[in-house]
Amino acid sequence: MGxxxxxxxxxxxxxxAAASSQSWRHQAHGRLFLxxxxxxxxxxxxxxxxxxxHSHGSHEWEPDRVFRLGLAADVALAAGKAFTGYFSGSTxxxxxxxxxxxDIVLSGVALWSFxxxxxxxxxxxxxxxGKFETLGTLGISSMLLVTAGGIAWHAVDILQSLLISAxxxxxxxxxxxxxxxxxxxxxxxxxxxxxxxxxxxxxxxxKEGLYWITKKTGEKxxxxxxxxxxxxxxxxxVSSVVALxxxxxxxxxxxxxxxxxxxxxxxxxLKAGIETGWESVNELVDAGVPLPVLAPxxxxxxxxxxVKGCHRLRGRKAGSSLYLDVHIEVDPFLSVMAAHDIGxxxxxxxxxxxxxxxxxxxxxxxSYSHCSSLGESKGEDQKNMVSLKIDADSVIxxxxxxxxxxxxSIEHITRHSLxxxxxxxxxxxxxxxxxxxxxxxxxREAEEEIWNASSCLSQVSIQLRLGHPILQLHETAVxxxx
Numbered sequence: 122m123g124x125x126x127x128x129x130x131x132x133x134x135x136x137x138a139a140a141s142s143q144s145w146r147h148q149a150h151g152r153l154f155l156x157x158x159x160x161x162x163x164x165x166x167x168x169x170x171x172x173x174x175h176s177h178g179s180h181e182w183e184p185d186r187v188f189r190l191g192l193a194a195d196v197a198l199a200a201g202k203a204f205t206g207y208f209s210g211s212t213x214x215x216x217x218x219x220x221x222x223x224d225i226v227l228s229g230v231a232l233w234s235f236x237x238x239x240x241x242x243x244x245x246x247x248x249x250x251g252k253f254e255t256l257g258t259l260g261i262s263s264m265l266l267v268t269a270g271g272i273a274w275h276a277v278d279i280l281q282s283l284l285i286s287a288x289x290x291x292x293x294x295x296x297x298x299x300x301x302x303x304x305x306x307x308x309x310x311x312x313x314x315x316x317x318x319x320x321x322x323x324x325x326x327x328k329e330g331l332y333w334i335t336k337k338t339g340e341k342x343x344x345x346x347x348x349x350x351x352x353x354x355x356x357x358x359v360s361s362v363v364a365l366x367x368x369x370x371x372x373x374x375x376x377x378x379x380x381x382x383x384x385x386x387x388x389x390x391l392k393a394g395i396e397t398g399w400e401s402v403n404e405l406v407d408a409g410v411p412l413p414v415l416a417p418x419x420x421x422x423x424x425x426x427x428v429k430g431c432h433r434l435r436g437r438k439a440g441s442s443l444y445l446d447v448h449i450e451v452d453p454f455l456s457v458m459a460a461h462d463i464g465x466x467x468x469x470x471x472x473x474x475x476x477x478x479x480x481x482x483x484x485x486x487x488s489y490s491h492c493s494s495l496g497e498s499k500g501e502d503q504k505n506m507v508s509l510k511i512d513a514d515s516v517i518x519x520x521x522x523x524x525x526x527x528x529x530s531i532e533h534i535t536r537h538s539l540x541x542x543x544x545x546x547x548x549x550x551x552x553x554x555x556x557x558x559x560x561x562x563x564x565r566e567a568e569e570e571i572w573n574a575s576s577c578l579s580q581v582s583i584q585l586r587l588g589h590p591i592l593q594l595h596e597t598a599v600x601x602x603x
Contacts, residue, residue, distance in 0.1 A: 183338060205320035212380050214320065219271065262397040317372075426466070434448075464485050524570055545582070
């Protein structure tokens with residue numbers, strides 16, 4: 122027993138007739154998706170820069186367009202499912218329509234979060250706005266949980282009504298599948314079974330298409346939000362399959378499948394809400410990213426020239442952005458500038474090969490000393506090392522001034538600290554009339570005296586400076602100006 126609305130039927134017939142026209146479809150598509158497909162408008166061309174065959178402008182607007190495409194599709198599907206569920210009387214389709222309504226909100230939040238997260242850094246947000254994306258995901262998760270609870274409550278109510286009315290149906294030996302309880306319509310209107318099935322098939326096709334479009338764009342742009350949204354589209358397609366099973370069960374005379382399908386749909390939504398919510402909470406409390414994410418990054422680091430190893434690699438997420446901290450190990454006898462260049466090379470390789478990495482904080486350690494700094498007594502070790510350096514400086518000056526003041530003068534002292542020991546490289550100048558043989562003999566004697574004077578020294582090397590010292594960079598700049 123269906124519900125007859127003459128005016129709505131006339132409108133529905135006119136819409137079906139118009140929908141069969143190929144020209145109308147092109148016009149409707151143009152009106153609905155004109156902002157999404159027209160690329161020659163001026164606002165798409167603002168701030169676009171081209172490098173090596175790719176466009177920075179495209180990197181910004183293409184994901185935005187995909188998000189808006191998903192939003193438009195959710196609006197159309199929600200309206201279609203609500204219309205179909207009302208006329209067919211399918212609880213599963215109505216549940217899926219409610220899901221699509223929540224999808225509209227979720228798609229809007231996802232679009233807003235994406236735009237907010239892409240905002241540039243400012244004084245109030247020196248680390249960027251990536252966690253706006255995380256907050257949006259948390260809001261989406263909360264909405265999913267509320268929606269799942271509402272659908273489950275409604276499905277249980279319908280199931281109870283069917284269980285109460287089932288004995289009456291058996292006693293009357295009725296083949297009618299339209300069960301009424303407390304004035305509520307639970308069955309499927311057999312005048313519109315094709316409409317119900319067609320709507321669900323359309324929903325499945327649209328959502329699966331959105332899944333592939335969003336997934337491909339997300340992989341191209343390196344957006345974790347888009348890839349998560351793609352899987353959300355696929356979950357919607359699966360929930361529509363479940364709803365279609367419920368519709369088929371009602372048509373075949375098994376009305377219990379309809380509310381049961383609604384319960385399954387609510388369970389799927391509940392699962393998605395819990396998973397996305399848990400991930401969002403982990404991001405907000407700066408939980409570390411899993412090892413499978415860090416493993417390829419570590420491999421990239423160790424392949425950079427000059428890197429002897431790396432440790433303490435850790436990362437945290439802020440939306441689709443990944444922030445890293447890593448200690449790299451280099452030759453302990455490198456200059457500060459050379460070690461810095463290696464660190465910048467590591468940064469370049471990471472951001473080139475791993476697009477999701479937004480920022481890298483690199484700490485440079487000597488390759489042989491990191492073992493001594495891994496314990497709990499790191500602060501005490503650093504304090505002892507400072508005292509050792511001060512003691513070494515005083516020992517060198519005392520020995521040279523007392524025993525070799527007429528034969529050499531100290532020009533520069535370079536200290537290296539390796540595993541609790543101090544290695545000294547002392548540059549000295551000697552009288553120009555001294556022979557090389559005498560200079561080498563005096564240097565060995567000075568090394569032995571310094572060695573015997575301090576037990577903290579692991580090695581001492583005295584080298585004769587023959588040329589002029591390298592000027593500081595700022596001194597060079599001043600001299601050039603003069």
